[in-house]
Amino acid sequence: MVVNVHSRTGGKAYAYALDRLRELGVPLGATYPLQDPSRLVETVDSAARSGHDLIIIGGGDGSVSSVVDCLAHRDVPLALLPLGTANDFARTMHIPDDLDGACQTILGSHIVDVDLGLCGDNYYVNRASVGIGAEVAQAMSPRLKRYVGPLAYPVATAKAFFKHRPFGAKLTFPDGDHEDREFDKLLQVSVANGRYFGGGQLAASDSGIDDNALDITVIRQGNLRQLADVVRGLKTGKSSDQVEHIRTRAVRIDTEGELPINIDGEVVSSTPQAFEVARNALHVVVPRTWADGEAPE
Template identity: 25%
Template sequence: MKTARIIYNPTSGREAFKKELAPVLERFEVAGYETSTHATTSEGDAINAARTAVKRGFDLIVAAGGDGTINEVINGMAEQEYRPKLGIIPMGTTNDFARALCIPRDIKKAVDVILSDQSMLLDIGRVNDQYFMNIAGGGKLTELTYEVPSKLKTMLGQMAYYMKGIEMLPSLKPIRAKIEYDGNIVDEEIMLFLISNSNSVAGFEKLAPDAKLDDGYFDLLILKKANLAEFIRIASLALRGAHLEDSHVIYVKAKEVKVDTDEKMQLNIDGEFGGMLPGEFKNLQQHIEFFVPDKFVESQKS
């Protein structure tokens, strides 16, 4: 019998997964998995839980929670020589990575994806001594993903981010940065930078429209110095994916990126605070095997 370890955040999604745990376990058992669980209790707990699952040789790890939980599980797996296949049950507010993988938010349908046994080796990113599966970035506006109170996210969902973003607009200012990517250098004042592994960033699905999760490249987006009116205009363009041709935007593909700044700039890793810059980013091509639905497989071919 195969073995599975479900690592879940009991508070995500208004505790919806915890309420459905018994039927989920039954489905895995019927499918031939001897299944056990670990409920996270604090920040970083999922990292240790994933490391333990790898050490014990589980065939499958399932991460049930938001992007933060998935990020921690990946950080617990990424450095290991043996890495089990990874399934995702999205239970967070934004679920950027699950959206990029076309995994349904419905628990039963997400389990269907895992038990269909279709998987692909996908890229992850490394920055300094941390790993990310979806996005890393810097700039004041990138901080809103972890500055929004969790209760407000639970109550308002995606709208909470928009409200916080509007609140932060007056405080936005450019910072001089030196960004090196695959032998090229950008050295000027910027509003923000995003290093994306997928096309789904903070709920926007068109910020990096050409992103592929298995090609070994990041999609690097840099927003150069802009005044408030220009910034709002570009943000409006980004909602419909029309921002890439704007003169304030640099959009390229890169395998490795280095970022340093004249002033302090926080690093956002998969929607959470990841320390301070500088940072060295490297794409680890096809590093972890994820269970994915047919829709995602087809999207990677186009």
């Protein structure tokens, strides 16, 4: 079990999960309460190489996305204690957001295979985005998350919106399943692998994390009222005049000038960039009732 105890709730969550998992009879071969979040990737990679048959991560979407490079196409399943601000990956996988429920899920040990997105050489679970999404990630400071919790997303989005400059992009499809497309005056282009992102927004009404597809969302620049309509539509999966959806297995995004790419809350790449599906690349412990593409109860 590897937990970032430096996070907003990490210390208390680590102590509770440690006691609860032991009460439930889950054998823990090693535990790592990390004070330094930068050690997360090396710790998980070392644990995977050491022969552990399950790795439990305590963290949010950024923590999960950062370690899937270590776990992709490996026979080591991932279990999750959702400790983040949004917990969109946990929502996609129907993992309870309360620690007792998450520990009970781990005890059940029901394992499924799901897809990962691949942005260049970087795997991700939820979504990669160009435009305001990257600007929101840059505005999301640890202090903001710590003090306002889930409200950090709308606060950071408002700050990013007023600083945003519309951009143009060209989308090309190497599999030939769509004609190449060019857009101008854009707010954002996102490439989703999972069902949820951004605190419960839907990639598409019928999106899933095990459908061998990426859901591209192109959002045109508009005023605040139009942006509010877009946000409401993303929460419900409804369409909007400002939004266009494209489903594909692979896409390349070129922009007017190099722009940063936000991957699950962290800016780790830039355009131009290629995206594709990594089919059944990650093993995840989920509730036995999990069914991809369905809303959690």
